[in-house]
Amino acid sequence: MSVTVLTALSHAWEGRMVEIVDRLPGIAVGRRCVDLADLLAAAAAGHGDVALVSADLRGLDRDALAHLGAHGVAVVGASPDGDEEQERRLRQLGVQRHVHLATPGEDLVESLTVHAAAGVAVASGPQQTWPGQDPPTAPVALVTDSTPPPVAPAEAVRGRVIAVWGPTGAPGRSTVAVNLASELAAAGAPTVLIDLDTYGAAVAQLLSVLDEAPGLASAARASELGTLDLMGLARLAVEVSPRFRVLTGIPTPNRWPEIRPAAVEQIIDLSRSLGAFVVLDLGFAIEDDEELSYDTAAPRRNAATLSGLAEADDLLLVGSADPVGLQRMVRAVQGVGQVASPTPRPVVNRLRASSVGADPRRRVEESLARFAGVEGITFLPEDRAATDAALLAGMTLAECDPDSELRRAIAQLAGTFSGVVAPARRASGRVLRRRRP
Known part of the structure; x- marks a missing residue:
């Protein structure tokens, strides 16, 4: 699939990231956004499938990420060198996938294409979390094909x-x-x-x-x-x-x-x-x-x-x-x-x-x-x-x-x-x- 990427990154290394992404097969940079407002406007106009954002993007918060998701734009975090502090900041906001300048090309393609597909699924409509049944009120044991261990791990109880x-x-x-x-x-x-x-x-x-x-x-x-x-x-x-x-x-x-x-x-x-x-x-x-x-x-x-x-x-x-x-x-x-x-x-x-x-x-x-x-x-x-x-x-x-x-x-x-x-x-x-x- 062809994926269009919107970027909203730190000016110090944005050019290098854009150059790397633009050379990936099936990936194209649709717009280089100067700030969050520009990014949200581009997403609302349907100019991209994935947004590459850095943790220092001014004004980036959970509501902005929800706005991007509502318009079918998946979000991938980016940093110049895999900075753990920046990655932690983005994960706290709900961004689960991260790349940096040294990420191998095949991993970059996978991150951008998989998340683009996820963004389309989100935009197509809300998904029922527990189809056809009530949410579980007790831990659910993990089951494998092999003989289960004496104490099977369990999922956390959900209120x-x-x-x-x-x-x-x-x-x-x-x-x-x-x-x-x-x-x-x-x-x-x-x-x-x-x-x-x-x-x-x-x-x-x-x-x-x-x-x-x-x-x-x-x-x-x-x-x-x-x-x-x-x-x-x-x-x-x-x-x-x-x-x-x-x-x-x-x-x-x-x-x-x-x-x-x-x-x-x-x-x-x-x-x-x-x-x-x-x-x-x-x-x-x-x-x-x-x-x-x-x-x-x-x-x-x-x-x-x-x-x-x-x-x-x-x-x-x-x-x-x-x-x-x-x-x-x-x-x-x-x-x-x-x-x-x-x-x-x-x-x-x-x-x-x-x-x-x-x-x-x-x-x-x-x-x-x-x-x-x-x-x-x-x-x-x-x-x-x-x-x-x-x-x-x-x-x-x-x-x-x-x-x-x-x-x-x-x-x-x-x-x-x-x-x-x-x-x-x-x-x-x-x-x-x-x-x-």
């Missing part, structure tokens, strides 16, 4: 991602997300809660975590710079109780441009190794606002929610049990079906007879089955006293009022994921105290 999403109108997304994560952790499963709501992040307030504590914004910034790793994420995710970590959201909504989709994807991917469950508290808006902008490379406010939905293994669609909330829920079922996301599992919150009439469970089931075609609804009762007390204390329901009807309903919901039976009602219980960060 399950549960997205909590719902339409506008404050149906209780954050309350459900916080208490679901708390119950999963209480069941013995290390759990990470990530606040990805770019319109009204509330997890920090619900759990009495200081807004000034480093959280999602710090993790996203480190991801963009290529310095975020598992240990770094663990330091940023506050441990509010045993086995329960929280990555707080952006303190003010106007900081949403800092949360780029490529960074969100890496944060979620690393969180899978940090906990058995990863719970995402998502914002309400899922419109692809990129379509409303002339600059298609501009930041998108809804990208964090859309990325969270695309990365999730399970989706809880939270709606409120009142006429307006149910109407919004019906439309939300239709809307979320238009974006990359798992099949939604409906959760009707604040169930009460005063808002929908006698026998509220039956009425809601009939309405959603008729207008949205959904079944298997999880109902969460209205329990204003318990939620108010928990909000005032900055605690979870399990800490503040473990015997409340709402707490036990959420514990049963968590049990469907963890396999742990919800605790029985008890006369009294010890209240846990929040560990301050």
Whole structure:
């Protein structure tokens, strides 16, 4: 195959690399880009198949690499002499293949052609990670044709991602997300809660975590710079109780441009190794606002929610049990079906007879089955006293009022994921105290 290469390299040795690449069979240098903006423009215009970049390219970050990949341009790192520091920097950004001036010609051809084909595959559309089955929740032993050794190596356990999403109108997304994560952790499963709501992040307030504590914004910034790793994420995710970590959201909504989709994807991917469950508290808006902008490379406010939905293994669609909330829920079922996301599992919150009439469970089931075609609804009762007390204390329901009807309903919901039976009602219980960060 014929491969066109775009270069964005240090001026000190770019000429030598271009001369070497241009002599390779089936390889041609299509454009020598002077900076990152020139490279992104050339990629968007379809002028190349592979980009050769150096670690000192100013402005190069994870979001820029995602932009190149979205236009079918694979990225190969380059350095003058195989510098390990430059290679490490590019690997942290996600560039896995590297060449230098002394790389043999046949290796150069292989690197450029293989990655060009990979770039075309990425641009052709998203690939389902786990076709036809759920992601594994236990280590998978490596199998060979020969007799296996006494102890077979195993792949790392990957945490399950549960997205909590719902339409506008404050149906209780954050309350459900916080208490679901708390119950999963209480069941013995290390759990990470990530606040990805770019319109009204509330997890920090619900759990009495200081807004000034480093959280999602710090993790996203480190991801963009290529310095975020598992240990770094663990330091940023506050441990509010045993086995329960929280990555707080952006303190003010106007900081949403800092949360780029490529960074969100890496944060979620690393969180899978940090906990058995990863719970995402998502914002309400899922419109692809990129379509409303002339600059298609501009930041998108809804990208964090859309990325969270695309990365999730399970989706809880939270709606409120009142006429307006149910109407919004019906439309939300239709809307979320238009974006990359798992099949939604409906959760009707604040169930009460005063808002929908006698026998509220039956009425809601009939309405959603008729207008949205959904079944298997999880109902969460209205329990204003318990939620108010928990909000005032900055605690979870399990800490503040473990015997409340709402707490036990959420514990049963968590049990469907963890396999742990919800605790029985008890006369009294010890209240846990929040560990301050």
